[in-house]
Amino acid sequence: MSGIELLNWARGPGLQIAGAVFVIGVIVRLAAILLLGRKTDLSRPREGAMWPGLRTVLTRSIPDAGTFRRSPLVFIAGYVFHLGFLLTLLFYAPHILLLKSVTGLEWPGLPVSLIDVLAVLSITALVALFINRLIDPVRRHLSRCGDWLALLVTVLPLVTGYLALNRMLLPYTDMLAWHILSVELLLVVFPFSKLMHTFSFVLARWYNGAIAGRKGVQV
Amino acid sequence: MSGKLERGLNTLKAQIDAPMAAFFSSCVHCGVCAHACLFYTETGDPKYTPIYKLEPMRRVWQQEYSFWGKLARALGLSKPVTDQELADWEELVYDSCTLCGRCSLVCPVGNDITYMIRRMREGMVAAGHAPKGLKQVTVRTVEIGSPMGITPETLRKQAAHAEQDAGLPVPLDVAGADYLLLLSANETMVFTDTLPALTRIFHQAGVSWTLSSEAYEATNAGIQIGSSDIAAELVQRIVSAAEKLKVKYVISPECGHAYTALRWEGPNLIGRPYPFEVIHVAELLDQLRAEGRLKLDSRETGRLSFHDPCQMVRRGGVIEQPRRLLDQVAEDFVEMPDAGIHNWCCGGGGGVSANERAVPLRRRAFHRKKEQLDGLQLTTLVTSCANCRDMLEDGLEYYDMDIEVKGLADLLAEHLAESEPGAQGGEQS
Structure with a gap:
């Protein structure tokens, strides 16, 4: 298969298959969580649960000072990676075009030079998290195959995207094909892995905030 | 399998x-x-x-x-x-x-x-x-009615002691009282100043209250060991007694897990809402304060801090009440680092204090509390959970720290003004 053929497959059927696995997988996983349900709480609430839950969905994004001080690398690298990844995904002009073709929505992009920097920062943060997972006793103790796999499938689109953007290592069409394939790998792995936290964290934070909120505690 | x-x-x-x-x-x-x-x-x-x-x-x-x-x-x-x-x-x-x-x-x-x-x-x-220790406590609670094996006779004796100490009647099994007071086993047997303290405070404030010889134990080993069946049985005893006495409120005493068990898990355990309200004793005392019914006439001069019991504060939502109360009696109150919902545990909650095997680990973990307290130069550490109080005393002694530990109600009662009681005070018995 030539570079251009690979690119065409990746752009066409490949993306459709991966996209379908991703969308259906995520919906099924979230439905499976919600369908488990939970018992109605019969205790007399001090406050409602809905708003404290929603508040926690937002406020939990920022750690309290003591918690930040105890794990600074996890929080800093975590922020840099998540922001870098989201911004390059959503604000790189060719990505916007692709998303427009799917959603019909359009928004202004960021300059390529900034996208370039964001990708490097994001990759650096993932490498830092990888090394930290290797050497930090707690994180090493908690790590399983899924953690390493998630790191790998997340860094690949960033690395291939960066290389394609800068015309490095391989001809542009070849690298672009590998970039799209790596995204497809990410999409396919996503619903079956801890990457699901991208969506399920909203539920987790809401439940936590709602459970505490009805007791009158803002967590 | x-x-x-x-x-x-x-x-x-x-x-x-x-x-x-x-x-x-x-x-x-x-x-x-x-x-x-x-x-x-x-x-x-x-x-x-x-x-x-x-x-x-x-x-x-x-x-x-x-x-x-x-x-x-x-x-x-x-x-x-x-x-x-x-x-x-x-x-x-x-x-x-x-x-x-x-x-x-x-x-x-x-x-x-x-x-x-x-x-x-x-x-x-x-x-x-x-753990074996926790199992034994659970069995004693189910069979005898209390983790320390306190029988109704023991309660009557302790109530009689409290009457002597307070110089006031301690109402027992009074139908139609507004409040049913529960105690934690530690308060009945170890921190025996608490019942006379509350008796005096309630008398002065004119609170209509009673103890029950059928439901006096607030701790719930079922919650700690993790058995909903047992937890439900223990909550049901309290609910039955409260319904029989037709009280409007059940007072959850200074005991963290009792509050979680009774206030938050209880209705779910027995499968129906209560016909009464559960109020933490610190909530009630703060209410009395707000209504001007808690009259104090002196202040604590030494330096004080408050240890937040996890189940009362972080997991229970009774956060500001003890602070407002301490504000009434403390001349020199300081918060420890991480006070409030971020406070560190005494190390003995959740059934750990009933588990002998865990003693060395629990004392090691208490080092966190030591670090929180180091440098505060406290005279007295106040808390609002008899189990925390027990664990704090143990930990402070272990680390050779010279700080007195007091219960919130006990401290307030020490500064209670000698004044005319409220209208309904002490008349039920």
């Missing part, structure tokens, strides 16, 4: 509801929770990472509810959780977790890890893997 193990695994499976599945699905193994747990911070042993304590239950979740788990099971490739694993995890689930809830406060994806441990204990008990 043994019958007990099967029952344990089935219970674990049944305990997985939508929040549990959302929590397991969201964990990214970031390890932040470790640094919120005093058993990790004081030992540095990664096995005490809160989410790691859930590992067998996570495997049950994965095998029963995830795509790969189900696939592996269908192909006969999955390895079920073994009895040995549950036995190995007993120390992590019981000795090194006080259900304090600090990890639930810091998890970046929002997991309520304490909620998870509470549910995991249901499976552990069903499988027969709970």
Whole structure:
């Protein structure tokens, strides 16, 4: 298969298959969580649960000072990676075009030079998290195959995207094909892995905030 | 597979509801929770990472509810959780977790890890893997009515002592009183100043109250060991007595888990809302203060701080009341670092204090409290949980720290003004 053929497959059927696995997988996983349900709480609430839950969905994004001080690398690298990844995904002009073709929505992009920097920062943060997972006793103790796999499938689109953007290592069409394939790998792995936290964290934070909120505690 | 193990695994499976599945699905193994747990911070042993304590239950979740788990099971490739694993995890689930809830406060994806441990204990008990000390306490509570084996006769004797101490009648089994006062076993047997203290405060404020000889024990070993059946039975005793006496309120005493058991879990355990309200004694005292019914005439001159009991504050929502009350009596009040909902546990909640095996670990973990207190130059440490009080006394002695520990009600009663009682005070008996 030539570079251009690979690119065409990746752009066409490949993306459709991966996209379908991703969308259906995520919906099924979230439905499976919600369908488990939970018992109605019969205790007399001090406050409602809905708003404290929603508040926690937002406020939990920022750690309290003591918690930040105890794990600074996890929080800093975590922020840099998540922001870098989201911004390059959503604000790189060719990505916007692709998303427009799917959603019909359009928004202004960021300059390529900034996208370039964001990708490097994001990759650096993932490498830092990888090394930290290797050497930090707690994180090493908690790590399983899924953690390493998630790191790998997340860094690949960033690395291939960066290389394609800068015309490095391989001809542009070849690298672009590998970039799209790596995204497809990410999409396919996503619903079956801890990457699901991208969506399920909203539920987790809401439940936590709602459970505490009805007791009158803002967590 | 043994019958007990099967029952344990089935219970674990049944305990997985939508929040549990959302929590397991969201964990990214970031390890932040470790640094919120005093058993990790004081030992540095990664096995005490809160989410790691859930590992067998996570495997049950994965095998029963995830795509790969189900696939592996269908192909006969999955390895079920073994009895040995549950036995190995007993120390992590019981000795090194006080259900304090600090990890639930810091998890970046929002997991309520304490909620998870509470549910995991249901499976552990069903499988027969709970600490011996906690099992014994639970049996005593079910059979005799109290973890310390306090019988109704003992209660009557203690009430008589309290009458002598307070110089006031202690109402017992008075139908139609507004408030039914419960006590924790520690208050009945060890911190015996509390009942006379409350008797005097209630008398002065004109509170219509009573004790019950059928339901006097507020602690709930069922909640601590993780057996909903037993917890429900213990709550039901209180509900029955309260209904029989037709009280409007049941007072949850200065005992953290009693409050969680009665106020938050109770109606769910017995499957119906209460016909009365549950009020924490600190809430009631603060209400009396706000209504001008708590009259104090002196102040504590030494330096004071307040230790927040986890179940009352972080997991219970009674946060400002003790502070407003202390403001009435303390001339020199200081907050310790991380005070309020971020406070560190005494190390003995969640059944740990009933577990002799856990004593060395608990004392080691108490080093966190020592660090919080070092430099504050306290004369007195006030708290509002008899179990915390017991653990604080033990820990302070262990670390050779010269700080007096007092209960909130006891302290207030020491500064009570000698004034005319309220209209209804002490007339029921």
